[in-house]
């Protein structure tokens with residue numbers, strides 16, 4: 001049994017890690033942290049875990065907990081993760097960081113968008129971007145994986161076949177995404193209270209969202225040249241789910257059928273990407289609670305634009321499910337272990 005630690009286990013992604021790992025046949029959670037809930041039982045903070053785990057929260061003191069686990073999931077806000085990730089990595093542990101601290105390879109880009117200095121640049125150089133559909137073989141050899149952001153996961157998977165094949169103008173990507181409120185985490189925030197979100201729908205962080213440079217980093221790698229994108233997130237009055245609509249200008253004449261064939265070939269062997277038949281498009285409720293990314297597309301032959309739609313559960317393929325997928329690859333488990341959840345309807 002692999003001994004696993006969850007740092008930041010009182011938040012949404014941390015509790016989702018608990019949910020997934022409790023049904024993983026090869027791991028045992030041996031330590032879980034929270035500052036505000038230290039000493040409390042996990043089942044008392046999250047009653048849906050009652051009777052399923054006897055774990056209690058403890059403080060994140062890396063020197064104290066390092067010996068308790070061999071693999072650490074870090075589910076902390078950005079900047080809070082940097083130091084502990086570096087400590088665990090240097091102690092010889094395997095680490096999957098769900099924050100943004102080790103995703104951007106250029107520390108100057110991180111510092112510009114996140115407003116904090118990167119203090120662990122040598123460790124940053126060792127991190128692998130954890131999108132299995134693009135980097136599976138590198139993840140297999142990695143000891144530090146930077147789990148992708150929720151919006152970038154849906155956006156990059158939607159763009160990848162087009163950018164790799166080079167059949168769109170790489171400067172024409174427009175990404176329009178809508179997320180449920182769990183994307184902002186469990187912490188109190190009055191702008192996310194029920195009355196502020198219910199029956200409302202708004203865009204936010206227009207042209208300034210911190211996931212923009214992450215999408216650009218990965219699309220540039222695939223396209224083989226620097227790429228900039230327009231990315232606008234919106235807040236949906238639902239708990240979970242991200243629907244992303246990506247627009248790009250085709251450089252030649254292609255039909256919807258031809259592009260669906262390209263996507264099916266690209267993702268055909270992927271256990272968690274489902275390319276939908278012509279005329280069908282993703283819906284966030286069809287992936288809820290699962291690690292799937294659903295993809296649909298249509299060519300607008302009148303304008304020469306391809307419109308790709310993806311749907312993920314932000315807490316599963318957009319965070320904790322993908323983190324477990326990465327752990328499975330890093331530690332030699334079956335890639336789908338613990339992740340065979342059928343989406344929950346309604």
Ligand SMILES: NC(=O)c1ccc[n+]([C@@H]2O[C@H](COP(=O)([O-])OP(=O)(O)OC[C@H]3O[C@@H](n4cnc5c(N)ncnc54)[C@H](OP(=O)(O)O)[C@@H]3O)[C@@H](O)[C@H]2O)c1
Pocket residue numbers: 007008009010011012013014033034035036037060075076077078080098099100148149150182183184185186187314315318319
């Ligand atoms: N929510 C999503 O859909 C999503 C998707 C992808 C990635 N992410 C990323 O995953 C990370 C966690 O997100 P989340 O949504 O789970 O956040 P969250 O619900 O706000 O939970 C944050 C966790 O971090 C702990 N924490 C906060 N500040 C800390 C500090 N200075 N030292 C130690 N522990 C601290 C909190 O513990 P206390 O009990 O002490 O407050 C809590 O357990 C973030 O970096 C986020 O950007 C989130």
